Amino acid sequence: MKNSKKTNQDNSDGKQRDLDLNRSNGENQFLTTNQGVKINDNNNSLKAGERGPSLLEDFILREKITHFDHERIPERIVHARGSGAHGYFELYKTMEKYTKAGFLNNTSIKTPVFVRFSTVAGSRGSTDLARDVRGFAVKFYTQEGIFDLVGNNVPVFFIQDAMKFPDLIHAVKGEPHNEIPQAASAHDTFWDFISLMPESMHMVMWVMSDRAIPRSLRMMEGFGVHTFRFVNAQNESHFVKFHWKPKLGTHAVAWDEAQKISGKNSDFHKLDLWEAIDTGNFPEWELGVQIIPESDEHKYDFDLLDPTKLVPEELVPVTIIGRMVLDKNPDNFFAETEQVAFHPGHIVPGIDFTNDPLLQGRLFSYTDTQLSRLGSPNFHEIPINRTIAPMHNNQRDGHMRQEIAVGKVSYHPNSLGGGCPFQAKIDEGGFASFNERIDAHKIRERSESFSDHFSQAVLFYNSQTPVEQDHIANALSFELGKVETVAIRERMLGLLNQVDGNLASKVAKSLGIPVPKNIEKPINHGVGADDKGNHEPTKVKQSIKNSDALSMLKNPTISNTIATRQIAFLCAEGVNASSVKAMKTALQNAGAKAVIIAPHLGTITSEDGTAIPVDQTYKIAASVLFDGVFIPGGKGIKELSRIKEVKEFINDSYNHCKFIAAEAEGIQIIKTNSDIKEKDAGVLISNTIADKALNTSFIKALGRHRFWEREKML
Numbered sequence: 142m143k144n145s146k147k148t149n150q151d152n153s154d155g156k157q158r159d160l161d162l163n164r165s166n167g168e169n170q171f172l173t174t175n176q177g178v179k180i181n182d183n184n185n186s187l188k189a190g191e192r193g194p195s196l197l198e199d200f201i202l203r204e205k206i207t208h209f210d211h212e213r214i215p216e217r218i219v220h221a222r223g224s225g226a227h228g229y230f231e232l233y234k235t236m237e238k239y240t241k242a243g244f245l246n247n248t249s250i251k252t253p254v255f256v257r258f259s260t261v262a263g264s265r266g267s268t269d270l271a272r273d274v275r276g277f278a279v280k281f282y283t284q285e286g287i288f289d290l291v292g293n294n295v296p297v298f299f300i301q302d303a304m305k306f307p308d309l310i311h312a313v314k315g316e317p318h319n320e321i322p323q324a325a326s327a328h329d330t331f332w333d334f335i336s337l338m339p340e341s342m343h344m345v346m347w348v349m350s351d352r353a354i355p356r357s358l359r360m361m362e363g364f365g366v367h368t369f370r371f372v373n374a375q376n377e378s379h380f381v382k383f384h385w386k387p388k389l390g391t392h393a394v395a396w397d398e399a400q401k402i403s404g405k406n407s408d409f410h411k412l413d414l415w416e417a418i419d420t421g422n423f424p425e426w427e428l429g430v431q432i433i434p435e436s437d438e439h440k441y442d443f444d445l446l447d448p449t450k451l452v453p454e455e456l457v458p459v460t461i462i463g464r465m466v467l468d469k470n471p472d473n474f475f476a477e478t479e480q481v482a483f484h485p486g487h488i489v490p491g492i493d494f495t496n497d498p499l500l501q502g503r504l505f506s507y508t509d510t511q512l513s514r515l516g517s518p519n520f521h522e523i524p525i526n527r528t529i530a531p532m533h534n535n536q537r538d539g540h541m542r543q544e545i546a547v548g549k550v551s552y553h554p555n556s557l558g559g560g561c562p563f564q565a566k567i568d569e570g571g572f573a574s575f576n577e578r579i580d581a582h583k584i585r586e587r588s589e590s591f592s593d594h595f596s597q598a599v600l601f602y603n604s605q606t607p608v609e610q611d612h613i614a615n616a617l618s619f620e621l622g623k624v625e626t627v628a629i630r631e632r633m634l635g636l637l638n639q640v641d642g643n644l645a646s647k648v649a650k651s652l653g654i655p656v657p658k659n660i661e662k663p664i665n666h667g668v669g670a671d672d673k674g675n676h677e678p679t680k681v682k683q684s685i686k687n688s689d690a691l692s693m694l695k696n697p698t699i700s701n702t703i704a705t706r707q708i709a710f711l712c713a714e715g716v717n718a719s720s721v722k723a724m725k726t727a728l729q730n731a732g733a734k735a736v737i738i739a740p741h742l743g744t745i746t747s748e749d750g751t752a753i754p755v756d757q758t759y760k761i762a763a764s765v766l767f768d769g770v771f772i773p774g775g776k777g778i779k780e781l782s783r784i785k786e787v788k789e790f791i792n793d794s795y796n797h798c799k800f801i802a803a804e805a806e807g808i809q810i811i812k813t814n815s816d817i818k819e820k821d822a823g824v825l826i827s828n829t830i831a832d833k834a835l836n837t838s839f840i841k842a843l844g845r846h847r848f849w850e851r852e853k854m855l
């Protein structure tokens with residue numbers, strides 16, 4: 142099937158054309174069985190008499206029920222909940238100097254991609270707004286085969302060695318006796334494990350930061366995490382770290398907001414991505430690389446092979462090399478988003494692995510998990526997974542095999558098939574692993590260069606703004622407050638104290654216990670890099686003290702656009718139409734969306750008799766689902782004082798540090814109908830109807846996303 146597209150050079154819609162072969166549409170068609178027999182009655186089973194038992198011979202009923210009974214497959218062991226989208230990647234400038242990968246050499250090729258974003262810990266039906274890492278997996282359908290960049294929205298990982306991965310996941314998932322809690326790390330087993338694994342401290346800082354509660358999947362960074370290799374045509378290798386930088390900036394919600402969103406709309410992120418693509422607001426990321434020559438392998442005060450470390454952008458700048466645009470929603474969630482199978486081991490010539498022990502373990506795990514999840518070694522034939530590059534080999538048979546391989550030869554070498562399919566020489570595109578020299582003893586140990594567990598946790602914490610540091614302390618107070626075992630809380634305070642004394646004291650205060658002076662070593666293992674007590678955690682002096690790129694609020698790539706932001710207009714009968722229209726137009730011109738909320742659906746009538754269509758009622762809308770609030774003027778607007786949801790709406794917006802604007806009579810609603818006592822710079826008001834200056838300053842303010850300074854006033 143797929144061989145018909147082998148010579149395709151215009152790659153941009155190559156995958157879509159490939160998927161067309163499997164797309165079906167029942168429009169204007171008869172209903173049939175799976176065998177193509179037209180069905181005459183889809184409402185009644187075949188019975189012995191009107192009130193009699195169903196007959197076994199009813200092949201239509203049996204087929205329908207049997208298929209239904211087998212509709213589910215095991216959910217992913219991690220990253221079970223996800224959202225997918227199609228798109229393309231295009232290169233800005235050739236990377237030929239570093240890699241021979243075709244899609245990174247030729248700027249005229251648009252490479253089709255399929256992306257799946259996910260949470261990690263929760264089940265398929267869990268909330269989008271869990272405090273969690275987000276998966277950021279990209280499948281590039283290149284002309285030389287599939288390249289999967291299976292990353293996260295956090296650039297480091299909890300553990301250094303894949304040997305600990307099952308332990309980490311067992312600890313974070315719902316506890317085995319009662320499967321509680323769902324999609325949450327705030328429980329004993331997770332923090333028990335973490336408190337015994339100081340190597341996790343850097344990642345813990347990220348996960349306790351607002352990075353773990355993104356405003357949108359479209360507004361988060363992505364990272365390949367491990368150090369990979371680029372290999373060029375001369376067989377020279379460079380180390381490389383991959384970064385995705387969102388065009389809309391990196392933004393988060395507040396923790397209280399996240400919890401409320403989970404109740405109001407647990408599909409918040411999924412829907413946001415879907416609607417953005419559906420309305421033509423295609424999300425976009427730039428791909429950046431940090432390239433490090435082989436000769437610099439030992440230059441840094443951390444080990445490039447240690448996945449709990451990042452390479453600060455101040456040491457090695459990120460070079461932007463291309464962009465990815467997501468421009469098409471999947472047609473079918475199960476066929477595409479659920480069945481897509483990523484694997485860090487899917488690489489193409491020009492890209493290679495390093496000896497990062499976490500990456501090495503992943504190389505085994507992903508095929509293995511697809512075998513149990515998708516049920517067959519033929520999962521590469523599922524449409525979303527199949528390559529658009531030519532594919533021929535001597536692998537045969539197995540469950541659900543689709544390919545009809547012709548001929549009698551299925552081995553190599555052969556003479557009967559003329560030696561085909563034949564091996565490719567390197568200059569014909571054949572993959573050859575980078576010929577790194579390895580001369581070593583077999584050992585089960587970690588390198589001493591992996592034993593600094595705190596320096597980058599400190600670097601991350603010190604690089605945050607005071608607001609962000611407060612959020613980390615609050616998150617830790619929440620999480621450890623839910624931990625029941627006091628010894629675990631104490632051990633965590635001991636570890637936090639090694640990151641920052643002030644942070645540990647703040648959390649200790651909330652937990653009502655002192656920061657322990659000496660942490661007692663847990664009885665089961667040394668709190669060291671290995672169980673043999675070798676390489677106790679050490680703090681290495683970092684060559685840099687601060688990295689702005691680590692802070693969401695200081696990040697130099699932060700974007701001030703308000704494109705696709707949703708702004709709630711609190712309206713009622715008798716609103717001033719000009720006030721609504723002027724602000725709506727100004728927001729729309731800046732790319733944002735005005736959502737009219739009123740006591741009932743249909744239309745409301747303005748002061749001057751204009752009918753204004755209503756988008757949502759106060760029973761449905763909630764502040765946490767919006768980015769900002771506008772209360773227009775108009776005599777009828779005082780009616781809002783009688784609607785109890787309005788008060789909650791305004792107070793939540795205020796408490797979550799959102800920008801609020803009000804005009805004329807709308808100001809009175811803020812004054813009398815909320816807890817906002819003092820004017821602050823995040824509340825913008827004007828007595829004039831359709832005030833251009835107010836509209837402009839509101840748009841500018843919304844570009845800052847949040848008025849976090851307000852937290853100090855609350």
Ligand code: HDD
Nearest residue numbers: 217219220257276277278292293303306366502506507510
């Ligand atoms: Fe993993 C899924 C990312 C370590 C084993 N992982 C999975 C997905 C992402 C990541 C984004 C979801 C892919 C999708 O949307 O289908 N995983 C990471 C990152 C890691 C990491 C960035 C560290 C840097 N993972 C990791 C280790 C192991 C696994 C160390 C095992 C040794 N991961 C899996 C898995 C999953 C998976 C069990 C579950 C579903 C799947 O693979 O397809 O094999």
